[in-house]
Amino acid sequence: MKVSVKVNGATYEREVEPRTLLAYFLRESCGLTGTHVGCDTSSCGCCVVVLDAERAVKSCTMFAAQADGHEVLTVEGLAQGGTLHPIQQGFWDQHGLQCGFCTPGMILATYALLHHNPNPTEAEIREGLAGNLCRCTGYQNIVKAVQQAAEKMHEPASAAS
Amino acid sequence: MIPASFEYVRAHSADEALAHLQQHGSEARVLAGGQSLIPAMRFRLARPAVLVDINPIKDLSYVKRDGAVLAIGAIARDSDLERASWLSERRWSLFYDVSRVVADPVVRQTGTVVGSLCHNDPAGDWTAVALAARADIVVRGAAGLRTVAIDDFLIDSFATAVADGEMAIEARFPTPDDRSAGSYQKVERKVGDFATAAAAVQVSLNTDGTIRQAGIALSAAGSTAVRVAAAEGLLARQKPSADLLRAAGAAASERSVPQGDLRGSVEYKKHLAGVLVERGLRQALARLGVQV
Numbered sequence: 325m326k327v328s329v330k331v332n333g334a335t336y337e338r339e340v341e342p343r344t345l346l347a348y349f350l351r352e353s354c355g356l357t358g359t360h361v362g363c364d365t366s367s368c369g370c371c372v373v374v375l376d377a378e379r380a381v382k383s384c385t386m387f388a389a390q391a392d393g394h395e396v397l398t399v400e401g402l403a404q405g406g407t408l409h410p411i412q413q414g415f416w417d418q419h420g421l422q423c424g425f426c427t428p429g430m431i432l433a434t435y436a437l438l439h440h441n442p443n444p445t446e447a448e449i450r451e452g453l454a455g456n457l458c459r460c461t462g463y464q465n466i467v468k469a470v471q472q473a474a475e476k477m478h479e480p481a482s483a484a485s
Numbered sequence: 486m487i488p489a490s491f492e493y494v495r496a497h498s499a500d501e502a503l504a505h506l507q508q509h510g511s512e513a514r515v516l517a518g519g520q521s522l523i524p525a526m527r528f529r530l531a532r533p534a535v536l537v538d539i540n541p542i543k544d545l546s547y548v549k550r551d552g553a554v555l556a557i558g559a560i561a562r563d564s565d566l567e568r569a570s571w572l573s574e575r576r577w578s579l580f581y582d583v584s585r586v587v588a589d590p591v592v593r594q595t596g597t598v599v600g601s602l603c604h605n606d607p608a609g610d611w612t613a614v615a616l617a618a619r620a621d622i623v624v625r626g627a628a629g630l631r632t633v634a635i636d637d638f639l640i641d642s643f644a645t646a647v648a649d650g651e652m653a654i655e656a657r658f659p660t661p662d663d664r665s666a667g668s669y670q671k672v673e674r675k676v677g678d679f680a681t682a683a684a685a686v687q688v689s690l691n692t693d694g695t696i697r698q699a700g701i702a703l704s705a706a707g708s709t710a711v712r713v714a715a716a717e718g719l720l721a722r723q724k725p726s727a728d729l730l731r732a733a734g735a736a737a738s739e740r741s742v743p744q745g746d747l748r749g750s751v752e753y754k755k756h757l758a759g760v761l762v763e764r765g766l767r768q769a770l771a772r773l774g775v776q777v
Contacts, residue, residue, distance in 0.1 A: 325493065341490065342490070342491055342492065342493035342536070343487060343488045343489070343490055343491060343526075345487070345523075364486065364527070365524055365527070365528075366520065366523075366524050366592065367677060369589075369591055372591055379564075379594045379595070380591045380594050381591070381594060381595050382591055382592065382595075385519065385520060385523045385524060385592075385595070386519065386523070386595065387493070387519075387523070389493045389495075389538070390516075390519075390538060390540060433590075433591055436591075436594065437590075440568065451585070451590060452590050453590070454589050454590055454676040454677070455588075455589030455590050455591035455592055455676065455677055456591070
């Protein structure tokens with residue numbers, strides 16, 4: 325079947341089997357390998373992308389067919405003109421990663437978290453990211469990264485530049 | 486792993502979904518959130534020939550209260566309920582509790598309440614809550630709508646009263662009165678895991694402080710979630726006391742018929758069922774200002 329998915333603002337029209345999972349569509353049909361596949365069983369959250377600008381979804385547990393006509397945001401779509409998104413900058417500044425494998429999923433889960441709750445408490449950050457596993461950091465710096473991002477995203481655009 | 490091949494059809498209305506389901510009968514499965522179904526398909530535990538995607542049916546995405554009833558449509562996400570501001574009202578405390586421990590926070594943005602009930606995993610969360618809260622499920626088929634009490638809805642592991650060619654379109658929960666509170670107690674190995682054991686408790690008090698009605702149910706305690714009718718009977722018309730709560734816990738432990746697995750032995754899970762019911766009752770009563 326033919327699907328048309330807007331990924332990071334660009335439209336990808338591709339022929340897929342109905343059983344094609346969104347994670348594999350992104351990686352293999354669109355060539356966007358920033359979305360990682362970790363556990364492949366909906367447990368680890370490495371494959372999280374954002375659907376229609378507000379909903380985090382594990383792309384290994386959704387069919388590409390379901391994304392037909394929808395918008396997907398992956399980690400490749402965050403930086404604008406070479407400037408990192410405040411969430412990416414937060415992970416960079418706070419050392420919110422070591423090996424980096426879980427990072428795209430962490431960042432996209434954070435994106436949806438901050439969309440719905442722009443000013444989360446530390447507990448809300450920890451709970452909000454509980455569906456994403458990291459084997460390196462011990463999570464402390466990830467929480468700091470999200471706190472920094474939330475703060476930066478509150479600043480008016482002029483102050484941020 | 487990749488699921489076996491299937492035919493994918495998209496329904497934009499309940500009428501369209503019904504037409505597909507009736508055409509394909511037992512070959513077809515409804516795809517709502519898919520957060521249980523898709524993993525099952527990936528493990529080849531489920532191999533439906535046809536998937537009927539109901540996600541485009543936007544008019545089934547509601548979570549609405551009309552006074553007497555909380556109605557949750559077939560594609561309302563767990564997160565829609567979790568984010569509802571009124572959920573922090575005392576009367577909805579059972580729902581507040583469960584909305585924060587179903588699966589994990591990302592899965593909840595896609596998973597649905599009605600889908601979870603229809604999946605009927607023996608260790609699911611919503612099935613136990615639906616029993617304790619005395620839910621009804623609205624099922625639509627060729628003959629029109631029928632309303633099925635949750636006790637009759639949960640037939641067996643992964644089997645419900647929804648027949649081939651039918652779909653569940655709404656879960657209905659009676660609004661608890663203002664002397665009601667609940668609690669959901671779940672022991673899980675990690676966030677997102679199924680319950681090792683879980684207890685859903687709903688309590689309503691009379692003005693004289695006696696218990697008007699209690700709803701007690703367990704998850705991971707048998708082939709489906711189970712109502713602990715013996716505990717409900719013990720509690721009715723009684724004044725809350727430590728002995729009474731202990732007796733209700735013992736009845737729950739007795740009623741639990743868990744399977745031993747990596748999450749725990751039969752003995753441990755039976756014990757846990759009793760502890761969690763007692764703990765849940767104590768918390769529900771504390772929310773009502775009654776310390777036991």
